[in-house]
Amino acid sequence: MRRETYNEFRRLCQKHSLAATHQRQKIYEALVSRPGHYSPEEIYEQVKQDLPSISLATVYKNLKTFVHAGMLCEVSPHHGSWRIDANHHPHHHLVCTRCRSITDLDFDSLGPVKLRGKLPSGFRLEKFTIEVRGVCKACTAAETKQH
Amino acid sequence: MRRETYNEFRRLCQKHSLAATHQRQKIYEALVSRPGHYSPEEIYEQVKQDLPSISLATVYKNLKTFVHAGMLCEVSPHHGSWRIDANHHPHHHLVCTRCRSITDLDFDSLGPVKLRGKLPSGFRLEKFTIEVRGVCKACTAAETKQH
DNA sequence: AATCCTTTAATAACTATTATCATCTGATAA
DNA sequence: TTATCAGATGATAATAGTTATTAAAGGATT
Numbered sequence: 001m002r003r004e005t006y007n008e009f010r011r012l013c014q015k016h017s018l019a020a021t022h023q024r025q026k027i028y029e030a031l032v033s034r035p036g037h038y039s040p041e042e043i044y045e046q047v048k049q050d051l052p053s054i055s056l057a058t059v060y061k062n063l064k065t066f067v068h069a070g071m072l073c074e075v076s077p078h079h080g081s082w083r084i085d086a087n088h089h090p091h092h093h094l095v096c097t098r099c100r101s102i103t104d105l106d107f108d109s110l111g112p113v114k115l116r117g118k119l120p121s122g123f124r125l126e127k128f129t130i131e132v133r134g135v136c137k138a139c140t141a142a143e144t145k146q147h
Numbered sequence: 148m149r150r151e152t153y154n155e156f157r158r159l160c161q162k163h164s165l166a167a168t169h170q171r172q173k174i175y176e177a178l179v180s181r182p183g184h185y186s187p188e189e190i191y192e193q194v195k196q197d198l199p200s201i202s203l204a205t206v207y208k209n210l211k212t213f214v215h216a217g218m219l220c221e222v223s224p225h226h227g228s229w230r231i232d233a234n235h236h237p238h239h240h241l242v243c244t245r246c247r248s249i250t251d252l253d254f255d256s257l258g259p260v261k262l263r264g265k266l267p268s269g270f271r272l273e274k275f276t277i278e279v280r281g282v283c284k285a286c287t288a289a290e291t292k293q294h
Numbered sequence: 295a296a297t298c299c300t301t302t303a304a305t306a307a308c309t310a311t312t313a314t315c316a317t318c319t320g321a322t323a324a
Numbered sequence: 325t326t327a328t329c330a331g332a333t334g335a336t337a338a339t340a341g342t343t344a345t346t347a348a349a350g351g352a353t354t
Binding site: 166167168169186187188203204207208211226227 | 310
Binding site for chain 4: 296297299300301302303309312313315318320321324
């Protein structure tokens with residue numbers, strides 16, 4: 001692991017009062033040291049090369065721990081549940097990060113996406129999708145109620 | 148079901164050579180007749196009120212059929228696998244609709260999202276996420292090879 | 295070294311989804 | 325209409341992805 005990455009890892013663990021274990025170090029490294037966003041299974045396979053006895057559950061648990069601590073974030077808030085879109089008109093999505101509800105947002109509510117420069121060579125563009133993430137009315141209400 | 152929706156449904160089934168069954172009609176209606184994007188389980192519960200003997204497998208199978216035919220589309224291409232993001236700098240994602248790989252796109256590659264008008268009242272905005280969907284280099288190569 | 299609290303590995307349990315298969319239905323043509 | 329049959333359905337077994345449980349190990353503090 002690069003010294004810089006290592007230091008960052010130690011700092012983050014300290015900040016969130018997490019033990020800086022060997023396993024966590026390797027999991028963190030597997031995430032940061034290469035491009036792309038891998039599944040827990042893929043991360044497990046990667047870490048296994050250094051720590052053959054690591055358990056898949058440990059990978060899951062630490063990923064959750066990291067996300068919970070805010071050290072990492074989820075790419076999609078909808079893993080674990082398949083959602084279908086029957087709206088054929090161009091539109092965007094409002095996504096509640098609490099209850100994960102999805103509602104449509106009129107296409108014209110947002111300005112068009114503008115491409116500056118080029119996409120990586122070979123990538124064939126199909127469309128842009130904008131997700132507006134935040135907290136929906138119901139969840140906001142539920143939260144303020146509690147205080 | 149509204150006559151308009153019903154006609155649209157018949158038309159779509161015909162276009163894709165699918166039998167216009169009761170079950171499909173009710174599933175389609177459950178999707179189009181209300182706002183929001185529901186999980187297969189939620190759609191199943193909804194359809195069950197009209198067709199108590201419908202099977203959950205039928206719901207899944209037809210949703211897949213509809214998506215495959217292009218009558219509907221998936222909200223997120225990453226249901227079924229949890230993806231983690233370790234990149235803390237603001238950035239966007241290139242998503243391959245074939246192999247589902249995700250790669251980072253520099254924040255400045257795209258212009259800023261502009262909000263025209265207002266979001267629905269009560270929605271507390273956290274951030275905009277842009278997904279650039281298309282076919283990655285590897286998958287494009289694999290496809291052209293076959294022809 | 296003894297104690298306490300956290301983390302780990304192994305694996306059982308659970309949830310979402312898909313496959314299998316016997317039965318039934320819708321579309322077509324007689 | 326009815327007969328026919330490819331395609332669709334319902335029941336349920338199987339699988340994949342994820343989470344919970346628990347005994348043992350680690351490591352910090354006294």
